[in-house]
Structure formats: structure tokens, C-alpha cells
Amino acid sequence: MNYSHKYDVCLILEGTYPFVSGGVSSWVHDIVSTLSEINFTAVCILPTSKDTWSMKYDIPDNFNDYEVVYLHDYDLNKTRRIKKSKRVHQINLLRNFHEKLKENDFSVFKDIIPIFQSNEKGLSSHDMIYGKDAWNLLLELQPRHNPESFLDYFWTCRFTHLPLYKILRTKLPYAKVYHSISTGFAGLLGSMAKHLYKRPFFITEHGIYTKERKIEISQADWIYVAKDNRLKVHDKLAAFQQLWLNLFEKIGKITYIEADKIFTLYEGNKKIEIEDGADPHKIDVIPNGINIERFGGLNSINFSEEKINTFHVGFVGRVVPIKDVKTFIRACKIVSMQLPNVKFFIMGPTVEDKAYYRECTEIVKFLKLEDQLSFTGKINVMDYYPKLHILVLTSISEAQPLVILEANCVGIPVVASDVGACSELLHGRTEPDKELGPSGIVTNVSDPVGTGNAIIKILSDHELRYQMAIAGQKRVKRFYQAKDMMQKYRSIYMNYIRQPDI
Amino acid sequence: MAGIGFELKKILRQESFSGDFGAYLYSALISSGPWLMSIICLAVLGVVHRMGHDHISHELFRSTITYSYAFSLIFVGILQHVTTRYLADIYYEKKNNKTLSAFLTGMLMLLISGSMFAGICYFFFQISIIHKILAVCLFLMISLIWFCMIFLSAIKDYANISYAYIWGSLFSIIFTIITGKYMGIEGAIWGYLSGQSIIFFWLLAIALKEFPETNLINTDYLLYFKKFWDLALIGFIFNLAIWIDKFIFWHAMDGRTVVPYFFTHDLYEAPLFFSYITVIPSLSFFLLKMETTFSDHYWAYYAKVTDRMNYDSILEEKNLMIITLKESIRGLLIIQGLITTICLIYSPELVKLLHLQKIQIPILRISIIGSFLNILLSINIIILFYFDLRGSVLCISIIFLLLNTSFSYLSALYRNIQFYGYGYTYASFISLLLGMYLLDTKLNDLEYITFAKQPVIEG
Numbered sequence: 001m002n003y004s005h006k007y008d009v010c011l012i013l014e015g016t017y018p019f020v021s022g023g024v025s026s027w028v029h030d031i032v033s034t035l036s037e038i039n040f041t042a043v044c045i046l047p048t049s050k051d052t053w054s055m056k057y058d059i060p061d062n063f064n065d066y067e068v069v070y071l072h073d074y075d076l077n078k079t080r081r082i083k084k085s086k087r088v089h090q091i092n093l094l095r096n097f098h099e100k101l102k103e104n105d106f107s108v109f110k111d112i113i114p115i116f117q118s119n120e121k122g123l124s125s126h127d128m129i130y131g132k133d134a135w136n137l138l139l140e141l142q143p144r145h146n147p148e149s150f151l152d153y154f155w156t157c158r159f160t161h162l163p164l165y166k167i168l169r170t171k172l173p174y175a176k177v178y179h180s181i182s183t184g185f186a187g188l189l190g191s192m193a194k195h196l197y198k199r200p201f202f203i204t205e206h207g208i209y210t211k212e213r214k215i216e217i218s219q220a221d222w223i224y225v226a227k228d229n230r231l232k233v234h235d236k237l238a239a240f241q242q243l244w245l246n247l248f249e250k251i252g253k254i255t256y257i258e259a260d261k262i263f264t265l266y267e268g269n270k271k272i273e274i275e276d277g278a279d280p281h282k283i284d285v286i287p288n289g290i291n292i293e294r295f296g297g298l299n300s301i302n303f304s305e306e307k308i309n310t311f312h313v314g315f316v317g318r319v320v321p322i323k324d325v326k327t328f329i330r331a332c333k334i335v336s337m338q339l340p341n342v343k344f345f346i347m348g349p350t351v352e353d354k355a356y357y358r359e360c361t362e363i364v365k366f367l368k369l370e371d372q373l374s375f376t377g378k379i380n381v382m383d384y385y386p387k388l389h390i391l392v393l394t395s396i397s398e399a400q401p402l403v404i405l406e407a408n409c410v411g412i413p414v415v416a417s418d419v420g421a422c423s424e425l426l427h428g429r430t431e432p433d434k435e436l437g438p439s440g441i442v443t444n445v446s447d448p449v450g451t452g453n454a455i456i457k458i459l460s461d462h463e464l465r466y467q468m469a470i471a472g473q474k475r476v477k478r479f480y481q482a483k484d485m486m487q488k489y490r491s492i493y494m495n496y497i498r499q500p501d502i
Numbered sequence: 503m504a505g506i507g508f509e510l511k512k513i514l515r516q517e518s519f520s521g522d523f524g525a526y527l528y529s530a531l532i533s534s535g536p537w538l539m540s541i542i543c544l545a546v547l548g549v550v551h552r553m554g555h556d557h558i559s560h561e562l563f564r565s566t567i568t569y570s571y572a573f574s575l576i577f578v579g580i581l582q583h584v585t586t587r588y589l590a591d592i593y594y595e596k597k598n599n600k601t602l603s604a605f606l607t608g609m610l611m612l613l614i615s616g617s618m619f620a621g622i623c624y625f626f627f628q629i630s631i632i633h634k635i636l637a638v639c640l641f642l643m644i645s646l647i648w649f650c651m652i653f654l655s656a657i658k659d660y661a662n663i664s665y666a667y668i669w670g671s672l673f674s675i676i677f678t679i680i681t682g683k684y685m686g687i688e689g690a691i692w693g694y695l696s697g698q699s700i701i702f703f704w705l706l707a708i709a710l711k712e713f714p715e716t717n718l719i720n721t722d723y724l725l726y727f728k729k730f731w732d733l734a735l736i737g738f739i740f741n742l743a744i745w746i747d748k749f750i751f752w753h754a755m756d757g758r759t760v761v762p763y764f765f766t767h768d769l770y771e772a773p774l775f776f777s778y779i780t781v782i783p784s785l786s787f788f789l790l791k792m793e794t795t796f797s798d799h800y801w802a803y804y805a806k807v808t809d810r811m812n813y814d815s816i817l818e819e820k821n822l823m824i825i826t827l828k829e830s831i832r833g834l835l836i837i838q839g840l841i842t843t844i845c846l847i848y849s850p851e852l853v854k855l856l857h858l859q860k861i862q863i864p865i866l867r868i869s870i871i872g873s874f875l876n877i878l879l880s881i882n883i884i885i886l887f888y889f890d891l892r893g894s895v896l897c898i899s900i901i902f903l904l905l906n907t908s909f910s911y912l913s914a915l916y917r918n919i920q921f922y923g924y925g926y927t928y929a930s931f932i933s934l935l936l937g938m939y940l941l942d943t944k945l946n947d948l949e950y951i952t953f954a955k956q957p958v959i960e961g
Binding site: 074076130139145146147 | 808813958
């Protein structure tokens, strides 16, 4: 095909860079800024143009002409009727697609792309939402004698399909590589790009998109759940929640199958991806790294020869429920009962969830920890790292927390709950990594006793603390440097850019 | 539409003959009250007039009344469906306090635009100035009565409404005879007008008593004319279509000018008017069935949709509704078929009774059939309105207008009395076929229309 090769890489971003700040956005920004020799463009998927979206980053010069797709700005204008034979043909394709999906056969995805992307006139979104053929198809695909509310079945079908039509009709810029930073709608768009332009497509998944949607759906009160179902406690989703989840599961699977390569941050994610239908051979773990030069000058107090009068234990994170600050506070009590000379610092903004912060301060008062424990508010961690003997993380959910890498880099052992990548960050992921020894202790989630004991163990054993500090520093230097990660992505991009058309 | 049903059902459930009879009579009044009364009045006066008055005054009198009814029907037609829709919507939203302000706003609109319209038109007529003023007043009065009936169809006070008509019509006849005797044509019209004003003020009193008080101008109601312009257009076109054949015959070669611009057609008009009376049983029967058994299933269907029932039970309810509808139509065909057949057989006797000429017998016969078909068409349209199929109704109305215009023109062109009335009848017949076809396909697709035609609200 004769396309102008203006862009090397087209990033496909859903609800993130450059309009929403956060971990993934910073990651994208760092990659684009660092790989300045690569020409980037992007398709940014945002919910609706009714909200105003402002740039949260200074866009680098090699990031150009990004397009924005508003998922919920539907184009449902009435269109001219198309020829009957064509209509029947396209409806047959869609019927076949849905029937194959039910049998978990995803190879038919490419067959339906022309319906949405062809330059010739086909079924419009208007036809698919309001048309008689689409209505008949909807009835056909409904389970026989469906006992569920038809009103909700109908509207769920509509609302699950409207954003899909929007995505499938998106005109993609031509690039040599397509890179989606999640599955979901971004993944679907990338899968389509692969078939349209015969160019390689890969994804990097930070959090597991489908899992996150599942949590949202199970908590959504706008999805109808039959009354007698609400009262029962069960882990199965109600019929219409399941219908919503289906959407994300199916497009996730399509993405996994179509992607040439799947990258993720840590082994735990890889496991979930395999369970969700990704081919294990396609998946590679590329952890995030930190810029160790930033911490180059810093050395933890653990390396000091001086006699220790008081220990300093730090907790880095926003004071919000997901970080489970309460477990940390209770662990502090256990520590302070055995070791009187310990000071605790909770370092992070306290204003995000004021009610939760108030509850935390009440627990501190109740446990009589006011003298030992303090909330510092938002501070620069660089000022505190040199003073800390140990860093604690009690989160309920994390991906790959960079704070562990930072602490290790400075030489601070970490006690962390067993979520996300914490265990592989502290014990090592690959064989040579594991040989370095542990750089901290992993505890159970919401386990104040375990956390407290782990802290006591490290504080009371000077040799152990020293070993862990050394192991941590080595580990970060060898395996978790940002520049190494950038180098990996540089070579991945370059490889794919050079690859001939599929 | 919604309100009257409950009241009628109560009457029907008394299950006695008098209860039944009262209900049918009431729904006849609701559906065609003013029209029914005017034909009866004209008939009575037609018999009575032989006792006095010169021929020309009587014709002027009759023309004035005919014009008033014809043009007020077309005029109020513009407001008819929009208003019905508005009332149904505020009834559904339980905003009953908006009824009276809509009522007053509508009357104000009618009075202002009606007096301008009628004033300008009658200005060119070659009649006395007093006659002109009285003619404008009569036009306005009858328009207002039509308009009242749109609002009162939802009101339970049916005995009171019936009395208004009976007394008003009685006084119309008495006053017309008395004042007509001493004051000529103007006196006769004044007499008729005062009888009609009794009806109007009686209805007005009922309305003021029933509807809670509010402010004068209702802008929501005015906005409905913009939003539902198609309903306004339908009302105008359909009522024009019903009258267009008479207008054409007025201007035919054997049509006659009483005085400019009162036209008449000696042979065509009278049989057509009287044939309408033969279909009043149909209208009242159907209205009653529609508002009772059918609407039960109609609401049950939509209740099943909104109560989150499954697809099978929605379909089941839809089929029940269609069966009821078919039964109602079958009952109607039997009753009206019987009446029409009897009227066809006794046409010669009817002609004699009505003081018509023998030569008008074939016209009466074909127009009785035409009225039968026409009432079926009207009912067809009412059903389509139930399902908010405004596009279909507009289409049928336009076709009916075009057909009635062209067919009537053709039949009038030949000046052959054998063809008179056939234009109207065939126009009704073909439009009815179209209407039934549309109704059938749309009812088949009802669940599709119910769901898939719902707009997606964006964002």
C-alpha cells in the first residue's frame, strides 16, 4: 500500500496522556521525551467533548498531530438507505461474528472491519441503532425465552455498542507501528489498525484493564439488577452486569489475539493475562525503572557507623483507603510496644479523603501513638529518605510501586504487603535477580501483626538490615533503571519500524 | 384521550341497559356533538321554515350556518391534535394545574386569529353589515365550542355536558323561529347564535369549575405547536380533505351562488350532510371500545415494557392488544354494516322524510357508503395516533386530500348526477386501504417501533 510514512509510531491512549495526569501518562511522557529520534503521533480516546480537556504536559517536539476520539459523542445522523443485497451481506457478517464470539472464536474480527472502515457506503451507525435489520439481529442473538427484562437487554445492547461503533469508525493515522497502552477500546483500535494497514501492533498493559472494568461494573448502580438478586450475596455478576463485562472481556481477548507482542510491568500481571486468553509466548515483562542519578548522592542512614538512638520508619503514600494507612498505624503500635525508640512518619497528602484522614488520627489518639507517629503532609521525599531506616507499604492494591525502587536505591529496606509487583521487587523476579537476596519483607494484606513483626525483625537485626540495603541498591542498579527500560522500548520500536508489511 | 376511558368504564360496569345507553350517547356527544346538533337543528328548521320566510333568506341562513361549521372545523383542526397531545402529556406528568391556562391560551388564540380570518373573509360578502358581524360571531362561537369539547372529553360531568347541548339546541331552534319571524335573516342568525352561546357558556362554566385556577398564558402549550407542527398540519389537512369535495361542488357548473360569496349545490350538499348522521353509532361504539377494553391492553402492553418484563411476555401482551383491536373493529363492522344496509334499503323513504328530491336518492346511497368508509378512515387514524405514528397519519391525510380533490373534481366535471358522491366515496376507500396497510405493518412492527425508535440521548 502506498502511504506516506510520516509517523513511526502511533500511540493509542485511552483516558490518559496528554489530557489526564497520572502514572501511565508520566510513563508515556517519559518514553516520548527520551526517544526523541522517533516520530510519534497518537489517537487519544476521551469520554466526551462536553467536558473540557486541557493539556497536562508540555508535549515534546516528536509528538505530533494527535487525534482525539470522543467515545460518547455518537454520530447518529440519518443516512441514505443502502442496497438490500449489501445490507443482508453485512448483517450476515455481523451475525456470524457474534455467533463465533459465543464459541470463543475471535478470528472473525477482521471480517467485520470493512463494514465500518470501507469507503463504500455500508450500514451506518444510524442503521445499526435504529434500523430494522439490526433490530432483527438483536432479537436473533437474544437467548431463547430470555427471562431477563427486555427493556434493559435492549438498552444495554445499545449502550455497549455505541462506543464500539465510534471506535470502529475512527479514521486512523498511518504509522509504521501501532502501540496501545491498554486493552479495551485502545486495544481494539490497535487491532483494527493492524488489519487495515498491515503494520505491527503491540500493547503495554500497566494495570489489567478488564479487571479494573469488572470492579467498576460490580459497583455500578446504574446497571439494572433484579431485586431478588441484589439481596443475595454471590460472586457471580447479575445478567446485565455480565453483559457489560462481556464487552470488555471480548474486546480484551481480541486485543490479546491480534497483538504481536504484549508487555506488562510484572509477573503477576502476566499471569492474569494468560488466564484471560493471552498467548504466554507473546508476553514479556518490562518493569518500570527509576532514574538512579536523581538519588545518586543519597545514602541511607543504614550505612552509617554511628550508634543509633532512635529508628525512623516511613510510610510513603496518600492518606486514602486504598493505601490502608490504618493497618500501618496498628503495626506501629505493635512495634512501639517492643521497641520504644522508634519514630514513625506518614508522608503524603492528607487532603484527598478528609474523612479517612480524621479516622486515622482518631486511631492514633486511641492507640496513644501521638508522640511517636506524625503525619508530615505533602513533602519532598528526598529530604526524608536519608534519615529513614525502613520504609513500609500496606496498600490493598498496587501495580509496580516506584517508591519501593526509590527506597531500595537509597539503601532502605522495605516492608510491603503482597500486592502487585511488591514481592518480585523485594525478592527478585528472574534467577540472577533472586540471587541478590531479599531487599525487604513481604507481608499479607491488612495484617498489622505481620507488618509489625517484619518491622521489628529488620530494626532489631543490624546485619540483616545492612544486607537488605546492599541487595536493594544492587537490584535497582541492575534491573530497574529507567534508561534500561527506555533502551528496551527503543529497540522494540526500531525492530517493528524496520519490519516489512505483514 | 386517557381521562374519559375511566369514567366510561364505570358507566359500562353498571351493566344495565340504561347505563350502557347513557355511555353510548355520551360518547356520541363527545365525538360529534356540535355537528350532530347542527344537522338536527338544520333539519328541524328546514321543516319549520316553510311556515314563513322567503326562499333567499332561508338559503342565506343555511349557508351561513354551513360555512360556520365547515370553516370552524378546518380552523380548529389546526389546534385539535396538538391540544389533545398536550393534555395527554400533562395528564401523564400529573401537571393538572396547567390545564386551565392552556384552555384560556387556546381560546385567546382562537378569538384573535379567528376574528381576523373571518372578518377579512366576510368583508367581501354581499350581505348586510349586521349579517357580516353575526356571521363572524357564529364562526367564533362554534370554533370555541369545538375547542371546549377537546378539553371536556376528559371530564366526568357527562350529564351536564349533554344538558348543555340539548338546551342550547332547543333554544337555537326556538330563538331562530321567533326572532327570525320579526327581524328577518339577521334575526334568525342572531337567534341561532344565542342558542349556541348557551352551549358555549355552559361548557365554559363546566371547564372553569373543573380545572384548577392558574395564570392566563401558557407558553409550554404554545411551544407544542412548534414541536408538534405535524399534528397541527394533520388536523388542518384532514379536515380540509373532508370538506374539499363540497367546496369543489360549490364551484361546479351546476353549483350556485346564493349571494357572493355564499355558494351552494342544490343536489350534492344535503345528502352528504345527512349521511354523516348514519355513522354516529359507529363513532360512539368505537370510542367506547377504544377507551375501555382496548386501552386496558394498550396500557398493559406499555406497562410490561416499562416494568422490565421479558420479551416473551411483552409479545404476548401485544398480541392480546391486537386481538382486542380486531374484535372492536369486527363489532363495529357488524353494527355499522347493519345500519348502513338498512339506510341503503330505505333511502327513498329517507329522502322523502328529509324533504329532498327523488333525484338525490343515488347520491344519498353512495354518500352513506362513503361516510361508512370515511368513519373507518377516521378510526384508523385515531388508532395510528394511539401509537404516535404521526408520519403515517400525515401521509394518509395528504393522500386523502389529493384523492378527494381530484376524484370530486372529475365527478363534478361530467355534470352527470350518477357520479356525484363517488369521488368522496372512492377517495375514502383508497385512503382507507392505505391506512389499513400502514396500520397492519406498523402493528406488526410495534415492538420494533416501541424500542428501536427511541432516540439515544447523547453524552
